[in-house]
Amino acid sequence: MKERVIIWFRRDLRLADNPALRAALDGDFDSIVPVYIHAPHELGDWAPGAAQRVWLHDSLTAFSDALEALGSRLLIRRGDTTDVLDTLIAESGATSVYWNRLYDPLTIARDKKVKQHLADNDIETASFKAHLLHEPWTVETKQGGPYKVFTPFWKAIKNRAVDTPLAAPDALPEVWSRIGSESLASLELRPKIGWDRGIRETWSPGEDGAHERLETFLADALETYDEARDEPARPGTSYLSPHLRWGEIGPRQIVHRIEEWLDEHRETKTLRTQADSFLSEIGWREFAHHVLYHFPTTPDEPLDARFKDFPWARDHEALERWQQGQTGIPMVDAGMRELWETGYVHNRLRMTVASFLTKNLRVAWQHGERWFWDTLVDADLANNTLGWQWAAGCGADAAPFFRIFNPARQGERFDANGEYVRRWVPELAKLEDRHIHEPWKAPAKALDTANITLGDDYPEPIVDLKESRREALAAFDEIKNDK
Structure with a gap:
């Protein structure tokens, strides 16, 4: 019997180093159904803000184009996630749903609900690590609790092995034409009044844009990172944060590319110092997710x-x-x-x-x-x-x-x-x-x-x-x- 799998994309809008997608390709499936579900109501007060929605529109456009270039297409649906998945399972005959994990409180609660709902309906589920180098529950103090100070946290993880990034697929199976999709425009992510012009002129959302940013940073800024990073008039930082936010590039891709670049340029003590300084900023991102996971009320309440x-x-x-x-x-x-x-x-x-x-x-x-x-x-x-x-x-x-x-x-x-x-x-x-x-x-x-x-x-x-x-x-x- 042929089996089909749904890949539920969220903040992982990339083809390379996408564990859920790779697992689906490596599985015994004759069809892979990619879907983005627009459900901002499930994220309460922390649904994407206005500027994020502008980015998301262009990121989804880029990701959809990338899927189509490999023979697939991105389905866009909106509504309650469980209802959307139920409908898509009925339309596609899928027996499995795969996704990559996220760690903010409302998403964790929603994902647990979705997982239980699917299990109750005999649908296999699998989730994967893609958003962080190390998941929040895998790092703890000697006393067994969460870290509240960055320096010992970074010391605990900076020399840990980082998984090798997964290659992007060369092709993807076709999605049945009878399975419909809503239009991206129907999500109304872009404003009706064009206040977003400056954003759109400044950025190039999407996986290609993310890697272009990384290569520009390596070529033009890494060697002077410590000197230039604090001067706002200079292009001394990576500008990768929005690409990381939407998963157009993953942190382990950045780590491995930096190590490759150091090898290519015959690493010196100075280059190593600059690279380590930048990588500590990736560490801050890890630390932020660690703190939020262990102290989920902090978006609204002070930790102190x-x-x-x-x-x-x-x-x-x-x-x-x-x-x-x-x-x-x-x-x-x-x-x-x-x-x-x-x-x-x-x-x-x-x-x-x-x-x-x-x-x-x-x-x-x-x-x-x-x-x-x-x-x-x-x-x-x-x-x-x-x-x-x-x-x-x-x-x-x-x-x-x-x-x-x-x-x-x-x-x-x-x-x-x-x-x-x-x-x-x-x-x-x-x-x-x-x-x-x-x-x-x-x-x-x-x-x-x-x-x-x-x-x-x-x-x-x-x-x-x-x-x-x-x-x-x-x-x-x-x-x-x-x-």
Whole structure:
């Protein structure tokens, strides 16, 4: 008897190193039915945000084209996952459903429900590791619990063997023409008003785009990674995070390609150091998923319980000005405008704008987390949660609360000639380098020469950086000794 298998694709939109797909090809199946099920209601508040949906539309387009080039096609369905799978099983005669595992709380709960439902109906299921190097339950402290600090976590995993990536198939079996698909347009992932132009001009979603990004990084940036990674005006980072978010490339593909590149370029101590520095960022991604898996309430609640009683300010106007890049603090405004325009913001700026929101403005970190979720193309629940709790001082391996980034000093250090600020805050373009990060301190003559009137052409600072730092520390004093 011929058997058929459904491959349920989610955030693994690639052909190479796709264990579920490879297992199906290696199995005794005469038909493979690829499907993407659009069910945002099953992810509650953490369904993909607006920028992610723009990316997803183009990623699904690229993946569909790739499947068709091998003789298959991607089915698109929407609705409750169990209902969609039941219908597709009836239409295709499938006896098995395969997928690759994910680790955020609502997805885990949904997948368990789906697995039990299929088992109750005598449908074989199999799931596989594809999204991480090491699954969260496979890493534990000597005491047998989860890690809360990155350095010992990274020490525990950095020398572990990483599985060899799987090759992409050369061909795939045809999907019966009688099995229908909804159109991608019917999912309405792209906005009706074209605010996404900057995103679409900046990025090339899809598996090919991911590998092009990786090769560009290796050729142009890896050798100077430690030097350039913190300078937002330079292309010193990999820009792979949105491709990883949607599984257009997997982490073990990155690890193995870097090792190959080192071999090709006759690895030196300097190259090894640069590569290890970058690979530790892959480690941070692993750590974020480890923390979220073991502490599933952290997207909404601080890991440090003292912060439940922190006296956050309720300042909607301040939040809006931060969101709009109109705070009067150039590095903050530049970061927030880059985010709005491109769906991305440099990591140095992520830390800077998050510190400013949670400490100088004392707006609760959850508001920033939600804004990033809606505006970042690479918004990943694990990374987003870890990053915001780190910035607020209330999460795993968090920066001490008294570590408050001064955005003017950040600008002077990492954007010394003001190139980044001038790009995203053109109102200040003619201001001298020595004044561009603190225009409120510039003498009247310098402002006149640059055709700037503070309060008209560019905002006055929304807060005094020193005074707001003092107030934040005083607020922390109210809770720091709580148990």
